[in-house]
Amino acid sequence: MKWEVLGTEYLFRRPWLTARRDHVRLPNGVENPEYYVLEYPDWVNIIARTEDGRFVFVRQYRHALGETRYELVAGVIDPGDASPLEAAKRELYEETGYGGGEWQAFATFSPNASAMNNTSHTFLATGVRKVSEQHLEPTEDITVHLFTADEVLNMLREGEIRQALMAAPLWRYFAENKE
Amino acid sequence: MKWEVLGTEYLFRRPWLTARRDHVRLPNGVENPEYYVLEYPDWVNIIARTEDGRFVFVRQYRHALGETRYELVAGVIDPGDASPLEAAKRELYEETGYGGGEWQAFATFSPNASAMNNTSHTFLATGVRKVSEQHLEPTEDITVHLFTADEVLNMLREGEIRQALMAAPLWRYFAENKE
Numbered sequence: 196m197k198w199e200v201l202g203t204e205y206l207f208r209r210p211w212l213t214a215r216r217d218h219v220r221l222p223n224g225v226e227n228p229e230y231y232v233l234e235y236p237d238w239v240n241i242i243a244r245t246e247d248g249r250f251v252f253v254r255q256y257r258h259a260l261g262e263t264r265y266e267l268v269a270g271v272i273d274p275g276d277a278s279p280l281e282a283a284k285r286e287l288y289e290e291t292g293y294g295g296g297e298w299q300a301f302a303t304f305s306p307n308a309s310a311m312n313n314t315s316h317t318f319l320a321t322g323v324r325k326v327s328e329q330h331l332e333p334t335e336d337i338t339v340h341l342f343t344a345d346e347v348l349n350m351l352r353e354g355e356i357r358q359a360l361m362a363a364p365l366w367r368y369f370a371e372n373k374e
Numbered sequence: 375m376k377w378e379v380l381g382t383e384y385l386f387r388r389p390w391l392t393a394r395r396d397h398v399r400l401p402n403g404v405e406n407p408e409y410y411v412l413e414y415p416d417w418v419n420i421i422a423r424t425e426d427g428r429f430v431f432v433r434q435y436r437h438a439l440g441e442t443r444y445e446l447v448a449g450v451i452d453p454g455d456a457s458p459l460e461a462a463k464r465e466l467y468e469e470t471g472y473g474g475g476e477w478q479a480f481a482t483f484s485p486n487a488s489a490m491n492n493t494s495h496t497f498l499a500t501g502v503r504k505v506s507e508q509h510l511e512p513t514e515d516i517t518v519h520l521f522t523a524d525e526v527l528n529m530l531r532e533g534e535i536r537q538a539l540m541a542a543p544l545w546r547y548f549a550e551n552k553e
Contacts, residue, residue, distance in 0.1 A: 263375075
């Protein structure tokens, strides 16, 4: 049963941070006047494999954690994207210059179901190839790297793939696809 | 290379929401005066199996997403916890009344490396047993459920395990442990 929302106040609305405070009442009658929700657009990320079977990764600095690691290509679904799939194709093209191939929806996860209202959609793209240079924003500092399946599995085992939204679909991929 | 922080301002500091704005400079010289970071304590969750091999799950409503689903036991590392392991044992005991068994560190993931500064530690506990009733807070409405390995795998495949911080270690567990 859903909690009842007795009131909502927006604390902050900026392009990269929208925070609200809900006054909620639980089914047991207990009230919490201070429940914080962070609103985000949905996200996408991509498990992309080249025509010769290598996985397309990027490497970038993540300021909140203070770490630079290998990651799946990922991004925000923009208002101009016709669908999550189109957002995923756009992000792969912009961040890596890769395109083409066969695409399918693979998994959907929540980053934080208690405090964030969005989900992240993972797509699986096979047979992609380099069709362009990267098209980066000035605030993006992203390099492209190709890895074999064994190399990706090793990074997963070592904890190099730090972000749960990327590790979850990758571990699923390797649980279901033996190579 | 890390970004340079030219200034920091705290926007909000409450027990469940701490937000700051950093003015950062990237290695390429580009400045972003408005980079938001959410500060959280580290979290824990637990893959717990009973003496007869069943997995201990909980079910609860998550207000930000507006969904009620099956989840791993999870919680925040409190200042009073001697270690992440002790926090995990405390959470399992409080939320389910299960304890005992053999415990080991299993994986560490980030919920959102760009905007959140914390990580989540997963522990694997085998041979746990019911030693108590639940000890819930008034704002917790949590029920306990036991599942076989096949049932957990089916929930993973169907997307019932929505939270990436739980799906990532569970998919890893099944990728590495065939039953």
